[in-house]
Amino acid sequence: MLSQLDSLKTEALAALETLSDEAALEAFRIDYLGKKGKLTALSAGMRDVPVDLKKEVGAKLNEVRDAITGGLATRQEAMQAAKDASAVAGIDITLPGRPGQGIGSLHPLTQIRDLAVRTLRRMGFTLAEGPEIETEWHCFDALNTPADHPARNESDTFYMPDGKLLRTHTSSVQIRTMESAKALPVRVIAPGAAYRRDEIDATHLSVFNQIEALYVDADVSLADLKGTLEFFFREVFGPNTAVRFRPHFFPFTEPSFEIDVKIEAKGKEARWMEIAGCGMVDPAVFAEISRKRGDSLFDPDKVTGFAFGMGLDRLAMTLHGISDIRHLIENDVRFLQQF
Amino acid sequence: MQVSLNWLQTHLDLSAYTTAQLSDLLTFAGIEVEGIEEKGVSSDKVVVAQIQSFEQHPNADKLSVCQVDDGSGSLRQIVCGAKNFKAGDKVPLALPGAVLPGGFEIKEGKLRGVDSNGMMCSGKELGIGEDTGGLWILEADLPAGKPIKEIVASDTLFDLEITPNRSDLLSHLGLARELAALTGLPLKGERDHVKTSSKTHAARADEITIEATDGCPYYTARIIKGVKVGPSPAWLKARLESIGLRPINNIVDITNYVMMEMGQSLHAFDLDKLSGGIVVRRAAEGEKLLALDGLEYSLLGEDLVIADSQRALAIAGVMGGEATGVVEGTTSILLESAYFTPSGVRRTSRRLGLHSDSSYRFERGIDPLQVQGGSDLAVKLILTIAGGEAGETLRIAGEAPSLVGEVELDEIRTHRLLGMPDLPADEAHGILEKLGLIKKAATREKSRWAIPSYRLDLQRSVDLVEEIARVVGLDRVPSKFTASFSQGDATDRHYDHAMQLRQTLANRGYHEAQTLRLVSTPQIDDALGNPLGFGGAAALKNPLSEDHTTLRPSIVPGLLASAALNIRQGASRLRLFEVGRVFLKLPNGQVREEERLAILLSGPVSPSSWHGRDTKAADVYDLRGVVESLPGVSALEIKSLKDGGAFLLHSELKSGNRVLGWIAQLHPARARQIDARHPVYVVELLLSALRQGSAGPAKFTDLPRFPAMTRDVAFELPADVSNAKVSAFFSGIKEPLLMKSELFDIFTDPTGARLPKDRKSSAWTLTYRASDKTLETAEVDAAHARILAALQKALPVTIR
Incomplete structure (x- = not known):
C-alpha cells in the first residue's frame, strides 16, 4: 500500500507537468481526486490496512493527497498567470490614442476675457452690460465729450439711420449702470464689443473687444485705482509684473493715466506695452448723471470713483504673441486649436 | 508733433539730460514719445581730416588709396570710393570705433587687399543733409583732428503725441516752459517774446472790420513795405527742415517758424493784391476759394473767411488763398495775427477735409495773449531777414478774450482724491507755482490760484488736482486695495451660463469662433432664425465698405464665412460655434439686441487616425445630439418650417412652449459655393430660452426600489x-x-x-x-x- 501510494504520487506529479490547458487539469483532478479517482480508490483500501499500520499509511495517504492537490493548485495558478499575461500581448502602448470627437477649444479672446472677469470678480466686481447700439448721450455727452469732438464724426463712428450709433467704447456701460443704480457702492465690470470706423488691417478691427470697470463710492481714491490695477495685472501677467502709470487725457476721467505693462518675451528685450486707460471719474460725469437722474446719489461733491478700460484683443495679442489682429476674427482652425 | 532738441535748447539748457532721461521726463509728464530720431554724429571719433595724397587702388578701378592727416601727427591710410575730392581737401573722417547713424560701426580692415583704417564720409552718411554724390568737402580753414560734432551740431528729434487738452505744448517754447517746470531749469530770455513791445492802435473800419466776432473776437494786422522775398538764411532753413517742414521763402518761413516757436499761427498777405481793408466775415453760401494747396474749396455760410472788399482771401485759421499769397516779387505784406474760435475752425477744417498746422493749433485753442507777441517776433525777423519797413503801429480789432480765471484748490478733497493724506500743502503749491500758477489767497483748507493765459485746460479744482498728480507721479501714490461684497444680478448669471455653454461645446470637440458683427448685404441671405415679426437686418448709415454694411441678424453668416476659409485651407472636418449678439430690426424700426449661440457641423464624425480614416460624415442627428447635450435643453421638440433660400430641413427647435432656436442643413447649392465636401449643418439658439431651461436647482426623483x-x-x-x-x-x-x-x-x-x-x-x-x-x-x-x-x-x- 505504501509503495502503491509512492508510485501514485510520482506518477501524478509527472503527469501534472505535461498538462497544458484547463480542460486537461480538470480531467487530471477527476482522474486522481474525483469520486472514482485513483487516490480516492486507494484511500478506500484503508479499511483493509492492519491496525498497527493504519497510522503510518494514513500519514502517507495525507502526504500524497497534499502533494497532488498542491501540485494541481500550483499548475492552475501558473496557467492563469500565463493567460492573464497574454491578455495584453500584442498591445503597443506607444501607439497614439483614439481621438473620439476631437479636441475643441475656447477662442483666445474668450479665455482672456474670462481670466479678466474671474480675477475682477474675486476682487468684488460684478458684471454689467448695455446695448451696442447706443444713444449719443450715453456714448459721448454723459462722458463729458465735447459736442464737436472728432470721435463723434461720421468718419470715425458708425451711425444708424435713426441717429443712434454703435458704441465706440464700453464706457457707455458706466453711464447705463449709474443711471439705474439704486445704491452705492457701484462696483461693476463690463466686457463687451465696441466699434470704430477703421479699415481692417494687421492692427485694427472695426469691431473689437473691451472690458470696462467702474467703482464709485463716498471715498474712492487714486490709491484704490492704483492698488486695484496693480493687483489685476499681476494676476493676469504674473506676480512679478512691472506696471507703470503715465499721465494721459480722457474727457471722462481726471486725472487720467495710461497703463503700461512690462512684457518679457523670450529672446527679446523686455518692453513696455500700453495696455489700458484709467482715471478718476470726472466730476462733470457725475454732474450729468445727477441731472439725468434728478437725485443726489451721484452728487459730484459727495462721491468719487475710478474707471478703467482695456482692449481685450490687444491683451490677447500681447499675452499670446499674436502678430496680426485679423487672426482673431478669421477663425482658421489651425489658429484656434493653438489655444 | 516733431520737436528738435537743439531748438528746445535755445530756451533751456538740457545738456545734463540724456535722450532716454528726456524721453522718460516727457512720458511721465503725460507727453507720449512716439519716436526718437538721432541726427548727425555725437561721436568724438568723427573728425576733420585733410587728404594729403591719393593714388589708384592696385586691384580696383573705382577705388583710391588715400593718405590723410587726421591731426594725430602721422598719416593714416584710407581706401575710398568717392571721386569728388582733390589733394588738400578737408573731409569728415570716421576713425575706427566711431558709430555712424544707423548703428554702423567703423573698423580697421582691408579693401581688395589694401589696408584701410577708417572711412571718409558724405553728409548723408553722417545723418546731415542730402546725398551730394560724394564726400562732404569741408571749409578749408578747419583744423585737422577737430571733431565734426563741434562743427555741425547733432540733433535729436522727438515725435510727440500732445493730448488734446494741452494746446499750450504745441510749440517749442511751450514745451520748454513745461520742461522748465518739471526740471527746475531756468528758461532763457526768449520767453520774453510773448510780451509785446509794439505800439498799437484800434483799427479803423476801413482797416479791419470783424463782422463775425463769435468766430474771431480778436484780429491784428501789421503792414510791412519794401521787403525782399527770397530764400531764407541757412539757420532758418535748417530749423524748419529739422522738424520736417519744407522751406518756401523767407516770409512764409518766418511765419512757420513763429508758429513752431511759440504756437501762434500767422498769415502774410501780399498787400498789393488786396483791395481795401480786411473784413472778417462768414462766407457766402457756395463762395469759392482757391487755397494755397492748389485746390478750390466751396464754402458754406458757417465758414469764416478773411476777405477784402472784393472777395475771400483766406479760410480763417485754416489756410490762405493762392491769389494773395506771398511770392517772389511781393514787396509789401499785411501780416495777420489773430485768435479764431476753436469750434469754428474745427468745423470748417473737418468738413473740407483740410487740416493744416494752423487749424490744428486754432482748433485746440491758442493763448489769446500771444497774438501780439507772435506778430512782433515775426516783424522783427522779417525786418532783419527780408528788410523793409514796418508800419509804426499794430492795427487791432476786437480784444483778446479772457479764457482763464482763478481756480480754487481744496486741500482735503485733493488728499482724498489722490489717496495721499500726507502730501504737504507746500509741495502741492510748489508744483502749481512751478507750472506758472500764481497763488492769490490761501487758508489752511483752501487756496485760490490765478491761471496763466496759456493753460486753457485749467478751469476747475479737479484740473489742479490732476496737475499735482501728474507731477508727483503715481509712484508716490500708495497702492490701496479694498474689496467689498457685491450682489450679482442677472448679468452675472447670463455670463456664467454662456461660459458653461462654451465649455460644453469645447469639450465636445467644437472650436469657438469669433466673427465680425458687421456683415455684407448678400450675407444676410445666410441668416438663420428670423422669428415672427422680424423686420429685416439693421443697416448702418455710414458703412466703411461693402463687406460690412449691416449688423448681423444671425451668427450663421459669419460661421459660414469662417467655414469657407477653413475649407480653402484644406479642412474637411468642421466643428465651429460662436456665442454673441445679433441685431433684429423690428417692424417699428427699433433694433433688438439678442444673445445667441450658433453651431456649424460638417464632415467626418471622428478625426482620422490610425484607428480609422474617413469615418462617416456627420449628419443632422449628430448636430441634434449636440444640442441635446447643452445645459438648459431638455424634451427637445422639432417643428418643420418652410425650406427656402440657403437652407433645407429648416426646422424650429422647441421645448414645451419655448422656442429654443432653429436647425437646418445648408442647401447643397450654397454648400457647393463654398466648396464643402460634406453636408453642412447649422443651428442657432436663443440664450434667453436656454437659460429658462436651466433655471433653479435640479429636483431629485427617488430611485426605484423594485425591479423593472x-x-x-x-x-x-x-x-x-x-x-x-x-x-x-x-x-x-x-x-x-x-x-x-x-x-x-x-x-x-x-x-x-x-x-x-x-x-x-x-x-x-x-x-x-x-x-x-x-x-x-x-x-x-x-x-x-x-x-x-x-x-x-x-x-x-x-x-x-
Missing part, C-alpha cells in the same frame, strides 16, 4: 409618419406601469425587397415598473397587450 421588466416591440408603418407621432403616442398613453419608451431601431429598405419602399419598421423597448411592488409577468404582459392594441388604433401600424 422590458418588452420589445417592432412594427411597420408608412414611411412618412414621423417619429414624433409615435413618440407622442407612447408618452401620451395613460398606462400607469409604463415607465419609459425607447426607440432602438429604424429599418427601411430602399430596394423594396425586405420591406416596401414606402414603409418603415420601427422598434421600441418599453419598460414597465410599479413603484410599490415587484411586477408579475402576467401583469406586464397584460399592460403590454393594452398598449399594442391602443397603438394599432392610434396609428396605421402593423405589429411584426
